[in-house]
Amino acid sequence: MSFSPLIRQLIDGLRILPGVGQKTAQRMALQLLERDRSGGLRLAQALTQAMEGVGHCRQCRTLTEQELCPQCADPRRDDTQLCVVEGPTDVYAVEQTGYRGRYFVLKG
Structure with a gap:
C-alpha cells in the first residue's frame, strides 16, 4: 500500500x-x-x-526535568553506596528494590 x-x-x-x-x-x-x-x-x-x-542530571546522568534528579537531590540517600548502571531504565528498576544509595549512569 x-x-x-x-x-x-x-x-x-x-x-x-x-x-x-x-x-x-x-x-x-x-x-x-x-x-x-x-x-x-x-x-x-x-x-x-x-x-x-527532559535532560540529564548533572550528578548521576539519569533523565530528569531538573538540574538534579530526585535521587541526587534527596539528602537522606546513603552517600557511602554507589550503584553504577548502564542506563536510566536501570535506575528505575533498582529503585523498585528499595535501594537508598546514589547512582551513576554510564549511558551505555
Whole structure:
C-alpha cells in the first residue's frame, strides 16, 4: 500500500520505537489518524514537552526535568553506596528494590 508523505513520515517516526516494525507502525499510525485523533494530539504534545523539558542530571546522568534528579537531590540517600548502571531504565528498576544509595549512569 502506498501512503501519502505525511502518513509515511508518521509511520517512519513510530518505527524508531523498540519492537515496532513496519506493520505495527502502520497500524498505530492508522489508529491515531482514523479512530483517536485527540489521543494522537495528546501524544504529540507529550512527546514535544518531554523532548524539550527532559535532560540529564548533572550528578548521576539519569533523565530528569531538573538540574538534579530526585535521587541526587534527596539528602537522606546513603552517600557511602554507589550503584553504577548502564542506563536510566536501570535506575528505575533498582529503585523498585528499595535501594537508598546514589547512582551513576554510564549511558551505555
